[in-house]
Amino acid sequence: MKLQFLYEYQQQENYYSKLIQQINQIKNDDITRRLKDEYSRLKSEYSILYSKKTDIEKKILSKNTNCKRLQESKNNYEKLLYTPEINNVKKLETLMKQIEDVEKNIMLERTDIEDLEKNLKNVEEEIKKIKKKYAFIKKKYNKTKEDNEQRMNFLLNEKTGTEQFLQELKVRIDADLFNNYMKMKGKISNPIAEIKNRKCGGCGVEVPAMHYEAVKLGDYMKCQSCGRILVYIKNNN
Numbered sequence: 001m002k003l004q005f006l007y008e009y010q011q012q013e014n015y016y017s018k019l020i021q022q023i024n025q026i027k028n029d030d031i032t033r034r035l036k037d038e039y040s041r042l043k044s045e046y047s048i049l050y051s052k053k054t055d056i057e058k059k060i061l062s063k064n065t066n067c068k069r070l071q072e073s074k075n076n077y078e079k080l081l082y083t084p085e086i087n088n089v090k091k092l093e094t095l096m097k098q099i100e101d102v103e104k105n106i107m108l109e110r111t112d113i114e115d116l117e118k119n120l121k122n123v124e125e126e127i128k129k130i131k132k133k134y135a136f137i138k139k140k141y142n143k144t145k146e147d148n149e150q151r152m153n154f155l156l157n158e159k160t161g162t163e164q165f166l167q168e169l170k171v172r173i174d175a176d177l178f179n180n181y182m183k184m185k186g187k188i189s190n191p192i193a194e195i196k197n198r199k200c201g202g203c204g205v206e207v208p209a210m211h212y213e214a215v216k217l218g219d220y221m222k223c224q225s226c227g228r229i230l231v232y233i234k235n236n237n
């Protein structure tokens with residue numbers, strides 16, 4: 001009977017190390033890390049685009065102010081055309097030239113504004129795309145995080161339960177047997193093996209009939225081939 005508890009102890013220990021493995025996997029989860037990286041990449045890309053946008057808007061604003069100012073001087077020059085001060089051809093020609101120059105400058109500013117507006121549109125499109133990606137990544141990240149948290153809760157629960165179970169089992173195992181098992185663990189994996197179909201579950205070698213009968217009765221026997229402690233579990237045979 002004690003051997004059965006030891007065998008159960010070994011099963012629980014194996015389960016326990018699987019739990020720890022899975023817990024560590026979640027802790028070092030690559031997907032959430034990659035999503036996090038992507039998320040911060042998008043964030044910095046967004047802030048670059050955003051400052052670009054602000055920059056262009058400022059330029060458009062200043063060019064519009066310029067345009068207005070030029071338009072005003074054009075109006076003023078045009079008003080001069082009809083004043084008595086312009087009383088000879090030379091003055092008239094100079095004034096006409098000034099008006100022409102201002103018009104040219106206005107055209108130049110308008111072309112610049114058009115170009116800047118095109119740029120602004122492009123940047124705004126880029127920002128829209130980034131925002132979409134950003135939302136997608138955020139959703140995926142939150143979903144993965146939530147799934148991981150749920151899984152982690154389950155695993156931690158199982159871990160606590162298994163720890164308790166291991167302690168309960170340990171109390172029911174003879175101390176010498178337990179210490180022996182722990183020593184063997186350092187040298188061989190799964191030091192206690194179940195006999196199935198008269199074979200050692202550890203190495204697969206057939207157990208001699210006499211040993212088999214003894215183990216069946218609960219005696220302490222080791223496999224002659226691999227040295228594992230043998231156990232017979234009634235319900236499994």
Ligand SMILES: [Zn+2]
Pocket residue numbers: 193200201202203204205223224225226227228
């Ligand atoms: Zn064996």
